[in-house]
Amino acid sequence: MSSSSYEAAPIREIFCSVQGEGPYVGTRQAFVRFSGCNLNCNYCDTNFENPGTCEYEKVEGSGIFERIPNPVNVEKLESLLQPFKKLHSVSLTGGEPLMHADFIEKLKLPVPLYLESNMTLPEQARKLRENIAYVAGDFKLPEALREIRPEVRDVHVENTVECFRLLRKNNSRDCFCKIVVGRDTKPETVILAAEAIASYVSCIILQPETPIGSAVRTPRFTQASVQTILKLQKTLLELADTRIIPQTHRMWGCL
């Protein structure tokens, strides 16, 4: 074992499922969910705290989880992923996986890496330019972020555009952009965001916000109307292939 295999990261869960979002929906993936995030999006559906152990579902869909001690080192993660067969890719998600770029850089896996990121950490993104085959990059609009100070807003947008530039689509990597659209989303900010990254991506996905928590019983409280999202798509189609795809994994209850 090389010394780099001792690099370790806090991982919240590891399981096999299918990609539930975006243009690769339905493809078979192993998911590695890292703990911790640098943002606090108001719609976030995920618990990314570090619980001290990692939940590992070795048999896909079984609902039976082993508790693996945290942090998990590179070699251990590679062995935990071995039982999962016929994978399209391994989804690195979280929390925010770019916070663990040094760890990801060391991973050696027989399948391509698919990065699910908030695209706000360009120095970390730079480290992974050669490692990632699929970039599912979110553009976090200022109105979706809790506790963002006005003076930080511009830096946030600049960092996001820089991440898309660094990880843009090329001959060996696909890169697409997801934008979660909810009741508070301003069409003007979506259009500005899309203009800034259109040349770096293969498509833009408008992902309607899925109601979470108490909002599930009052969905209209968080959702933008069908008409609003369709209108936005029409405008963005001038810039890029733009699709409206809701989260699908929640519909049939897989992880």
Ligand SMILES: C[S@@+](CC[C@H](N)C(=O)[O-])C[C@H]1O[C@@H](n2cnc3c(N)ncnc32)[C@H](O)[C@@H]1O
């Ligand atoms: C939980 S995040 C983790 C990866 C990374 N931090 C990010 O935000 O892209 C994974 C995906 O779930 C999406 N997501 C989270 N909550 C959502 C919700 N309520 N409705 C729709 N999409 C949601 C995020 O926008 C992101 O595309």
Ligand SMILES: Nc1nc2[nH]cc(C(=O)O)c2c(=O)[nH]1
């Ligand atoms: N099935 C499934 N698809 C997903 N696509 C992105 C996810 C995420 O949480 O990053 C996710 C997830 O948690 N489950």
Ligand code: SF4
């Ligand atoms: S960046 Fe991703 S994980 Fe972090 S709060 Fe936002 S949606 Fe949740």
Ligand SMILES: [Mg+2]
């Ligand atoms: Mg999810």
